[in-house]
Amino acid sequence: MWVSVLVIVSLFVLWELVVRVAHVPQFILPAPTDVFAQVYIKRDALLRNLQPTLVATGEGFGVGVVVGVGLAMLIAGVPLLKAVVYPVVIATQTTPKIALAPLFTLWFGIGLLPKVIIVALLVFFPVFINTAAGLESVSKGRLDLMKSVNASRWAVYRHIRLPEAVPYLFAGLRLALTVAFIGVIVGEWIASGRGLGYLLVLYNSTQDTAALFAVIFVFVFLATVSFYLLGWLENRLSWQVRIQRSQQS
Amino acid sequence: MSASQTVPSPNGVAEPTAEPRAFVSCRRTGLVYQGADGGEVIALTDLDLDIAEGEFVSLVGPSGCGKTTLLKIMGDLLAPTAGSVEIDGFSPRQLRERQRIGQVFQSAELLPWKSIADNLVLLAKLSGKTVPREQTEAMAETLGLQDFLHRYPHELSGGMQQRAAIGRALLLDPALLLMDEPFGALDEITREKLNMELQRIWSEHRKTVVFVTHSLSEAAFLSDRVVVLSGRPGRLVADVRIDAPRLRTTEYRFSSEMAEVVARLHGALTGEGEAS
Ligand SMILES: Nc1ncnc2c1ncn2[C@@H]1O[C@H](COP(=O)(O)OP(=O)(O)OP(=O)(O)O)[C@@H](O)[C@H]1O
Numbered sequence: 451m452w453v454s455v456l457v458i459v460s461l462f463v464l465w466e467l468v469v470r471v472a473h474v475p476q477f478i479l480p481a482p483t484d485v486f487a488q489v490y491i492k493r494d495a496l497l498r499n500l501q502p503t504l505v506a507t508g509e510g511f512g513v514g515v516v517v518g519v520g521l522a523m524l525i526a527g528v529p530l531l532k533a534v535v536y537p538v539v540i541a542t543q544t545t546p547k548i549a550l551a552p553l554f555t556l557w558f559g560i561g562l563l564p565k566v567i568i569v570a571l572l573v574f575f576p577v578f579i580n581t582a583a584g585l586e587s588v589s590k591g592r593l594d595l596m597k598s599v600n601a602s603r604w605a606v607y608r609h610i611r612l613p614e615a616v617p618y619l620f621a622g623l624r625l626a627l628t629v630a631f632i633g634v635i636v637g638e639w640i641a642s643g644r645g646l647g648y649l650l651v652l653y654n655s656t657q658d659t660a661a662l663f664a665v666i667f668v669f670v671f672l673a674t675v676s677f678y679l680l681g682w683l684e685n686r687l688s689w690q691v692r693i694q695r696s697q698q699s
Numbered sequence: 700m701s702a703s704q705t706v707p708s709p710n711g712v713a714e715p716t717a718e719p720r721a722f723v724s725c726r727r728t729g730l731v732y733q734g735a736d737g738g739e740v741i742a743l744t745d746l747d748l749d750i751a752e753g754e755f756v757s758l759v760g761p762s763g764c765g766k767t768t769l770l771k772i773m774g775d776l777l778a779p780t781a782g783s784v785e786i787d788g789f790s791p792r793q794l795r796e797r798q799r800i801g802q803v804f805q806s807a808e809l810l811p812w813k814s815i816a817d818n819l820v821l822l823a824k825l826s827g828k829t830v831p832r833e834q835t836e837a838m839a840e841t842l843g844l845q846d847f848l849h850r851y852p853h854e855l856s857g858g859m860q861q862r863a864a865i866g867r868a869l870l871l872d873p874a875l876l877l878m879d880e881p882f883g884a885l886d887e888i889t890r891e892k893l894n895m896e897l898q899r900i901w902s903e904h905r906k907t908v909v910f911v912t913h914s915l916s917e918a919a920f921l922s923d924r925v926v927v928l929s930g931r932p933g934r935l936v937a938d939v940r941i942d943a944p945r946l947r948t949t950e951y952r953f954s955s956e957m958a959e960v961v962a963r964l965h966g967a968l969t970g971e972g973e974a975s
């Protein structure tokens with residue numbers, strides 16, 4: 451933790467020095483102090499536009515996770531469905547969703563919905579694939595053990611498959627978080643008059659580079675906080691983290 | 700003479716010294732694995748074996764001779780492709796469905812997300828038994844795990860994990876306990892210690908045990924009978940009875956009496972000596 455803070459601070463100092471010493475014009479690369487000043491100056495606009503971005507990311511992430519986990523659980527429980535679900539999933543993943551964004555505007559208009567759909571579509575895949583893999587990664591020995599007491603499919607599911615899938619799920623969630631932020635920015639570029647992504651477009655068009663960086667800083671901060679939240683959740687819920695922790699200390 | 704031996708008669712049927720009634724009886728049992736490439740592996744052929752109730756029988760034989768296969772057939776994890784197996788008047792399938800078979804594998808297969816206490820009772824619970832906490836605690840006590848009930852598997856040594864796996868099987872109160880190299884991954888001293896404990900636990904519960912091992916001294920120390928299988932495909936080549944009184948002590952382990960049994964088993968395994 452302290453090392454990361456130190457690294458970040460040193461990077462900022464280096465950046466500041468380069469900009470100041472080389473006299474880089476502000477519209478090319480503003481110094482971090484200028485950017486932080488902009489964060490303060492534009493705080494109203496930033497806060498106002500932060501809210502829709504958070505909502506779209508949150509809802510899209512939620513929908514993507516629920517559908518991804520749900521579908522993975524479904525095909526693990528009813529293997530017959532696998533032949534139905536996989537081709538559809540592959541199809542949705544091979545279509546370039548970012549390129550579909552303009553189409554979503556056409557269909558769903560401008561506003562929250564197209565953003566949520568883009569994020570959900572992006573989030574769904576890593577969650578689905580990882581959870582499905584986790585639910586299937588059951589050792590023969592454990593299955594034999596359950597079979598030896600004639601355990602029901604449900605018991606195997608509940609006591610073996612689900613817990614086995616938890617670490618996989620978190621790996622999927624981490625990937626999903628990254629693409630969720632990409633998805634929401636793209637959605638706001640194309641299909642929105644609000645949000646941090648929209649602000650990026652706005653400040654870019656006015657060549658207000660320092661303000662542009664201010665938006666990026668807010669984004670990075672947001673993504674970092676979400677990652678820590680996810681890590682915190684994993685610490686509480688994943689048995690694998692518990693094992694790793696005890697082996698480190 | 701503490702050990703007597705029977706050799707398969709020419710028709711391949713082993714006749715162990717007259718048993719009252721067989722608890723487990725394998726008749727011309729065989730299994731052929733269907734390989735993925737269409738090839739077949741004959742793992743076991745024409746095996747005849749009777750085991751009495753409460754008997755502790757070890758299976759020894761070269762690697763790949765079908766010991767695990769035979770155990771899996773008895774536990775209904777595999778169906779024989781020839782012959783039959785009957786246990787206490789039931790087929791293995793019926794016995795498994797009645798949840799009366801305990802399994803212990805070479806790897807403990809504890810669930811890393813459950814505490815030792817939860818691991819101990821899981822199978823018993825799944826088979827519809829209620830296990831009072833005192834019973835779990837008593838079992839843990841027997842296994843020397845009383846201080847680890849609330850720990851997780853990764854916090855236990857390999858030997859302790861294996862003891863938990865044995866406890867888990869015993870809490871099922873099985874009619875037949877199948878153990879496949881349960882101490883195979885342990886060092887010699889730990890193994891000897893666990894042999895002692897297993898003997899003590901077995902003599903308390905008197906389960907019928909079929910025990911697979913590569914250690915002849917382990918087999919000789921623990922068993923009422925040691926069945927020697929030959930390699931590929933597995934056939935019964937010797938059936939050695941060990942009459943040394945229980946509970947056997949460390950002294951017995953290093954006695955000339957046991958050394959003689961081990962030598963006999965060794966002879967049967969290598970195809971030298973009386974069994975060949
Ligand atoms: N699933 C399988 N598919 C095909 N062949 C198999 C399979 N399992 C085992 N075999 C083959 O069957 C034979 C007997 O295997 P088995 O595992 O019963 O031997 P084993 O006596 O337990 O050996 P070990 O002492 O090494 O554990 C071996 O030749 C093995 O290659």
Ligand SMILES: [Mg+2]
Nearest residue numbers: 766767768879
């Ligand atoms: Mg084996």
